[in-house]
Amino acid sequence: MSRIVALTGATGFIGNVLAHRFHAAGWVVRALVRASSRTANLATIPIQFVEGDLSDFGSLRRLVEGVDDVVHCAGLVRGASLADFESVNVHGVENVLQASCDQTRVPRFLLMSSLAAREPVLSPYATSKLQGEAQLALLARDMEWMVLRPPAVYGPGDRELRPLFEWMGRGIALKLGHDHARFSLLYVDDLADAVVMCLENPFSALRVVEFHDGYPGGYSWNDVIDTVERICQRRVARFSISESLLRFVALCNITASRLTGYTPMFTPGKVRELRHHNWVCDNAVIRDAIGWVPKIALDEGLRKTFGWGCKAHSSAQSDTTVPYRLDS
Known part of the structure; x- marks a missing residue:
């Protein structure tokens, strides 16, 4: 049976690439999208769309029901205050996590964070990303979970x-x-390959991982x-x-x-x-744990x-x- 992956942020730059990469791996992709989301870039692959947002527990439960893994890629990068960022980067994590933990078969949880979380005093955005990671560690209970902290990511889109x-x-x-x-x-394709390799391996040697292009x-x-x-x-x-x-x-x-x-x-x-x-990042942890190297x-x-x-x-x-x- 194919792996089923729940994905948030699928219409964004990184999430779009992840959705295509998951499909290429032969996995079933289920994506949370808002009613106003533009999904044209996802039209070429079969995706199970769940309409809703990070504050709607009903849609979040439908998103994660029966899945093997949750990849939470949605995040807010624009905002004027810490409260703006917390509404998505902290409370959004809490809500998706709660919906996941409520499942009879609890899926694994991969949080796409940011290298900015390493320096939370610099900005409200950085603070919110670290707070989101902290809430995951606090609330995950017996769930398998990990955090990826990519640096600045570039590529088409x-x-x-x-x-x-x-x-x-x-x-x-x-x-x-x-x-x-x-x-x-x-480069965004290297990021997508890293996510796939993480999902193909146990999370036991991975918790908070920084990585880069080498x-x-x-x-x-x-x-x-x-x-x-x-x-x-x-x-x-x-x-x-x-x-x-x-x-x-x-x-x-x-x-x-x-x-x-x-x-x-x-x-x-x-x-x-x-x-x-x-x-600056170091690839030692992810290289030694799962053998990922940038291309x-x-x-x-x-x-x-x-x-x-x-x-x-x-x-x-x-x-x-x-x-x-x-x-x-």
Whole structure:
């Protein structure tokens, strides 16, 4: 009998890729979607849709009934206050978890969190992600559970990092962090493969797992810009944006959001996240536990996402060899 996986956040960037990857693995996918959700990107695969939201216990019980695993990928990344983020990133976790624990056969629970949870003092978003993890650990009782903390994830369909990369491809790089800051990245297909491998293995050796694309020691802003220059075969002008300017823009954005009613993405908390000096991950735990290793280096991931350097890549692969060893 095929594995049945309940998935929240299936219409989002990461959730959409997970749904297709689960289907490719031969699993039955059951996804929670709001009545207003756009599901066109999921139309090519058979999915059992359950209409509802994270506050509707009836729909959550239908979502998790009889499933083998729950992958909770839904999360809020835009908000003006801690209460905004808690409504989804904490209470949403609690509700899906409660519905799962109420089942006669309790499924396993994989929470897609964020590396931001490692530094909860930086922003309301980071605080809420850690609180969601804490509630899972507190309420899971005898359930098998684990948490994945990916770093910044990119790939086709991403809307958060895409503008920065696109500007670099046009020859303009805005450096939003310190030159000495280091951060990890992850291509979305590698993330999906990691989730599948986790679900195919016992959770006993996995609890809270950080992982990345294998670039040793993480990237600097200049490392990323150098990669774009090499792929696009053009010089990229580099502009360092001061923290004071970023804070001013964030405060203006918060003020504008209050006047117009839109939900802000760029906030003072987001500035503190961007200016943090260390977002570097280590693959040791997930590698040793289940044998997962990343496959997609940054240059290949950018080519797949934006189609950069395709002619050069097809005519002379030697020119696009990964310029570093993936840390397995």
